[in-house]
Amino acid sequence: MAHASAPFQPFALRGDALREAILAYAANPLYRDNEEWENSDNPYRRQLRPQVLPHLDFDRVPGRDSVLEYSSLAAQRLLTSIYEADLVFFPRAGLGGLGEDFRSFYSPDNRARGELIRPALERFAFGFLDEEVEVSGDWTTESLLAYLDGLDVHARGGASPAEKAVRDSSDPRRAARMWLIQFAPDFLSEASPMARNILGCYGAEQSEWFKILIDEYGYGVHRTKHSTLFESTMESVGLAPDLHRYWQYYLVSSLALNNYFHYLGKNHEYFFRYVGALYYTESTLVDFCRRADGLLTDVFEGGADTRYFSEHVHIDQHHGRMALEKLVKPLIEKHGTQIIPEIVRGIEEFRLLGAIADEDFATQIAWMDDADRYKELHGPVHAAIQEGRVTAPVADIVEPHGELSNTHSHEGDELCHIVSGTMRFVSGFDSYRILEAGEGTVIQRNRLHGAIIESEECVYQIHSVGDHRACLS
Numbered sequence: 001m002a003h004a005s006a007p008f009q010p011f012a013l014r015g016d017a018l019r020e021a022i023l024a025y026a027a028n029p030l031y032r033d034n035e036e037w038e039n040s041d042n043p044y045r046r047q048l049r050p051q052v053l054p055h056l057d058f059d060r061v062p063g064r065d066s067v068l069e070y071s072s073l074a075a076q077r078l079l080t081s082i083y084e085a086d087l088v089f090f091p092r093a094g095l096g097g098l099g100e101d102f103r104s105f106y107s108p109d110n111r112a113r114g115e116l117i118r119p120a121l122e123r124f125a126f127g128f129l130d131e132e133v134e135v136s137g138d139w140t141t142e143s144l145l146a147y148l149d150g151l152d153v154h155a156r157g158g159a160s161p162a163e164k165a166v167r168d169s170s171d172p173r174r175a176a177r178m179w180l181i182q183f184a185p186d187f188l189s190e191a192s193p194m195a196r197n198i199l200g201c202y203g204a205e206q207s208e209w210f211k212i213l214i215d216e217y218g219y220g221v222h223r224t225k226h227s228t229l230f231e232s233t234m235e236s237v238g239l240a241p242d243l244h245r246y247w248q249y250y251l252v253s254s255l256a257l258n259n260y261f262h263y264l265g266k267n268h269e270y271f272f273r274y275v276g277a278l279y280y281t282e283s284t285l286v287d288f289c290r291r292a293d294g295l296l297t298d299v300f301e302g303g304a305d306t307r308y309f310s311e312h313v314h315i316d317q318h319h320g321r322m323a324l325e326k327l328v329k330p331l332i333e334k335h336g337t338q339i340i341p342e343i344v345r346g347i348e349e350f351r352l353l354g355a356i357a358d359e360d361f362a363t364q365i366a367w368m369d370d371a372d373r374y375k376e377l378h379g380p381v382h383a384a385i386q387e388g389r390v391t392a393p394v395a396d397i398v399e400p401h402g403e404l405s406n407t408h409s410h411e412g413d414e415l416c417h418i419v420s421g422t423m424r425f426v427s428g429f430d431s432y433r434i435l436e437a438g439e440g441t442v443i444q445r446n447r448l449h450g451a452i453i454e455s456e457e458c459v460y461q462i463h464s465v466g467d468h469r470a471c472l473s
């Protein structure tokens with residue numbers, strides 16, 4: 001007897017089921033708001049702002065023009081937390097009183113709930129890449145090599161927008177710290193996504209990839225493990241190296257870059273994309289690290305420990321070559337040209353995410369540097385609202401002393417107006433303005449910010465003006 005079979009559908013929760021599953025995951029006390037700006041030596045705590053999640057729609061694929069919006073930040077924060085349940089973390093000072101957090105983070109409940117929502121969140125977070133990246137045509141090994149040649153991965157490039165933003169900042173040291181913070185999710189557990197491709201049994205290429213991995217791990221010598229070198233970089237410029245201390249200062253695009261490798265490594269159908277992205281990142285890191293070394297040396301006048309970067313200038317010359325000669329070429333020989341479009345896709349997707357991250361970071365530094373200008377803009381924008389030239393939805397808010405709005409962003413410009421009390425408005429790491437009654441600030445769309453109440457109570461308004469420039473004419 002024949003069975004009528006339902007058409008095969010890819011698994012991803014949709015609609016209300018997805019919303020409820022996300023809320024169930026984020027209801028874990030580990031993910032609640034923090035009362036401090038930084039986590040202190042607790043790798044299990046990650047602020048997911050669960051109270052806002054019911055209002056977000058993850059059942060869609062945002063286009064490229066929306067990937068910096070708050071929903072995307074929320075999705076990338078969720079994904080970071082979900083992927084990292086596969087990684088082993090302990091507080092630097094030992095488990096101490098954090099046993100309950102440890103068991104909760106690695107509990108079957110937390111892991112199963114995360115896995116349940118992961119496919120839908122990955123579709124939300126990385127689905128736009130399907131639209132943006134086109135890899136078509138018939139590929140041969142020769143055309144791939146010509147394409148790789150054209151990428152000019154070994155060229156000495158000029159400063160990226162992010163590096164330029166650090167150098168040109170009104171406070172280059174603060175900007176450089178903010179920059180290093182963006183690398184922390186990746187560098188402090190460096191090569192963990194890569195390690196996902198080391199398990200299994202797939203021939204000589206597996207052993208070649210393993211060689212790259214053990215280099216990243218300092219060949220078992222802890223002080224030369226790449227993540228250890230980066231810890232020293234952080235400490236040398238006054239940052240603490242404990243995992244996700246600066247969680248609230250990660251930009252959406254920085255999390256996306258790191259999550260992208262977990263996404264490829266977790267889903268082995270994307271193995272060949274990872275191979276492409278690996279080749280590209282290892283090859284281009286040589287020049288990037290040379291520039292980063294110079295930048296940090298200049299900004300901190302020799303005070304930064306840049307061994308992390310100088311080590312990569314050396315070792316990644318090998319890793320780039322190994323990725324090409326020992327992985328890309330033999331894999332094509334073994335599995336055929338069918339894998340080439342996937343290799344190219346990995347390269348192109350990673351390049352796009354890198355360009356987005358560069359731009360996002362540079363914009364954030366400008367937003368931090370321009371804090372006075374945005375504070376001054378409160379005057380004319382508030383006047384436009386008072387005089388009825390502009391009507392915008394308004395929220396009246398009363399908060400007690402010490403209330404900390406954990407960092408977030410908005411899809412449109414907003415005007416924050418203080419009615420009474422005092423607010424410390426934070427626009428990035430070590431970047432804030434004090435707002436008193438009658439004062440306020442324009443909040444630029446998609447820019448990371450947060451606030452803490454410094455008076456006994458603070459009454460303030462948030463006017464959702466959309467585009468603040470419309471209030472100035």
Ligand SMILES: [Fe+2]
Pocket residue numbers: 190216226312
């Ligand atoms: Fe490395």
Ligand SMILES: [Fe+2]
Pocket residue numbers: 216282315316319
């Ligand atoms: Fe490397």
Ligand SMILES: [Fe+2]
Pocket residue numbers: 408409410443449
């Ligand atoms: Fe806000």
